[in-house]
Amino acid sequence: MADFTLNRRHLLAGAVAATAVPARAAAAAPDDAMGLAARIRSGDASARETVLAALERAEAAQAKLNFAVLIDRPRAISALPTDDRKPVIPTFIKDLNDYKGWPTRNGSRAFEKAPPATANERFVDAFAQMNTLPLGKTATPEFGLMCVTEPLSHGATRNPWNPDFSPGGSSGGSAAAVAAGVVPIAHANYGGGSIRIPAALTGLFGFKPSRGRMAGQKTADDPGEIAVDHVLTRSVRDAALTMAALQAPGADGLGAAVPRLAGPVGERLRIGVITVTADGSQPDQEVLAGIARTRTLLTGMGHNVSDASWPFNAADFGRDFLSFWAFSAAQSVGFVSKAMGADGVAQLEPLTRHLAAQGAALSPADFQALIGRLLAYRAAYDASFRDHDVLLTPVLSRHAVPIGYLSHSRPPADVVADMMRLVAYTPVQNMAGAAAMSVPIMQATNGLPLGMHFAGRRGDDARLLDLAFQLEAAAPWAQRLPPIWFGNRS
Structure with missing residues (x-):
């Protein structure tokens, strides 16, 4: 425990033990967390002015982006350190996790009158002690579904x-806050792509750690534990150092802890490419063009790039993952029913109730058979890495998602079908417990960001982070800012 606490304390205080010094490092993002901490330590900024400025940005951004469900100015000011030179990084907590003193509303009308949480969840607690200062909670769809x-x-x-357009989900509020320069880093989580999807749509780096890697997760490799907590950032180094600091010790099957990478090691990789979706279709032309440009970039960097294919029937996997997702929805609705009765359930969204009905129809025998099939998919996924080291796919089948594309006014079955076609690539790694990331190296012709999705096996976190640092140096994105931007521009 002492070592874990030391890592957290040193992460944003700037005591970074780099395992490699890059020959050509990309410029850091404007006021990324590490850079902001350095400015406070040097006296170029103070802790107080840093937090007050972030609160001003948050309140201005809320009016334009509706990214937060709570901005707690009095609490943030009261939590300021007495030492104005102590690094303190403003951040936000996603509203699916408990943070002491604030209600957890789960993106749901059923929880609008929820009482304040009485304790922090473990990951949130560790993150909040990492020289960060939460300003409030970010928006999420109902139960992150x-x-x-x-x-x-x-x-x-x-x-x-x-x-x-949407910033994606389910960590859409956190993504909007970081992408708009409100804060340099924000909490993100969940179980089917909810870190990588908003990162891809908002031009951020979104890293999904391996199952069991992070504080607060079970260390045993339980296939039912598909969710993971981490952060959304503008720079690779902020995400890499957060993971190094907050990883849990001794997770089954993960091997050595992830080192404190501060730049690329430079491993040359065999990269397999898949673009076909579960129903046999291809993503939109902007996504395909981004994949093609990424292949050229990777080849120029010295990597070996070749075509690959799904190692299982992708359509069957999509149906089974949806069944597992529906089972999760049924558990959430069951909790609401027990705690709030029929009136609480009536407040839930049509999609939630639709999914829950499907999940509730699974018998215990059906569920056990489902888990068996998911384990078989995972085994096939892991075995496919005999032919490549890393997998490259799109993050989504569309390069952008208009507001209302998955409208609540539409029949829920149609929304689910469109969502599953859209989210055709990211659930695989949640099922396998594998490391994966969205890297913002491309742009669509309309200027919108276009993240590229890289994935490994469970335990390949350090390898993917090395590749992310390489990509950040080869195709920097730090100075690429959105039209709605509240941060510094240099």
């Missing part, structure tokens, strides 16, 4: 690159 953030409880969260 959708890939856009447009809950009936709070309305649509908007993308700072174009407010007519």
Whole structure:
């Protein structure tokens, strides 16, 4: 425990033990967390002015982007350190996790009168002690079940690159806050792509750690534990150092802890490419063009790039993952029913109730058979890495998602079908417990960001982070800012 605490304390205080010094490092993002901490230590900024400025940005951004469900100015000011030279990084907590003193509303009208949480969840607690200062909580779809953030409880969260489009979900509020320069880092989580999807749509780096890697997760490799907590950032180094600091010790099957990478090691990789979706279709032309440009970039960097294919029937996997997702929805609705009765359930969104009905129809025998099939998919996924080291796919089948594309007014079955076609690539790694990331190296012709999705096996976190640092140096994105931007520009 002492070592874990030391890592947390040193992460944003700037005591970074780099395992490699890059020959050509990309410029850090404007006021990324590490850079902001350095400015406070040097006296170029103070802790107080840093937090007050972030609060001003948050309040201004809320009016344009609707990214937060709570901004707690009095609490943030009261939590300021007495030493104005102590690094303190403003951040936000996603509203699916408990943070002591604030209600957890789960993106749901059923929880609008929820009482304040009495304790922090473990990951949130560790993150909040990492020289960060939470300013409030960010918006999420109901129970994190959708890939856009447009809950009936709070309305649509908007993308700072174009407010007519979604920042994705379920960590859409956190993504909008970081992408717009409100804060340099924000909490993100969940179980089917909810870190990588909003990162891809908002031009951020989104890293999904391996199952069991992070504080607060079970260390045993339980296939039912598909969710993971981490952060959304503008720079690779902020995400890499957060993971190094907050990883849990001794997780089964993960091997050595992830080192404190501060730049690329430079491993040359065999990279397999898949673009076909579960129903046999291809993503939109912007996504395909981005994949093609990424292949050229990777080849020029010295990597070996070749075509690959899904190592299982992708359509069967999609149906089975949806069944597992529906089972999760049924558990959430069951909790609401027990705690709040029929009136609480009636407040839930149509999609939630639709999914829950499907999940509740699974018998215990059906569920056990489902888990067996998911384990078989995982085994096939792991075995496919005999032919490549890393997998490259799109993050989504569309390069952008308009607000209302998955409208609550539509029949829920149609929304689910469109969502599953959209989210065709990211659930595989949650099922396998594998490391994966969205890297913002591409742009669509309309200027919207276009993240590229890289994945490994469970335990390949350090390898993927090395590749991310390489990509950040080869195709820097730090100075690429959205039209709705509240941070510094240098």
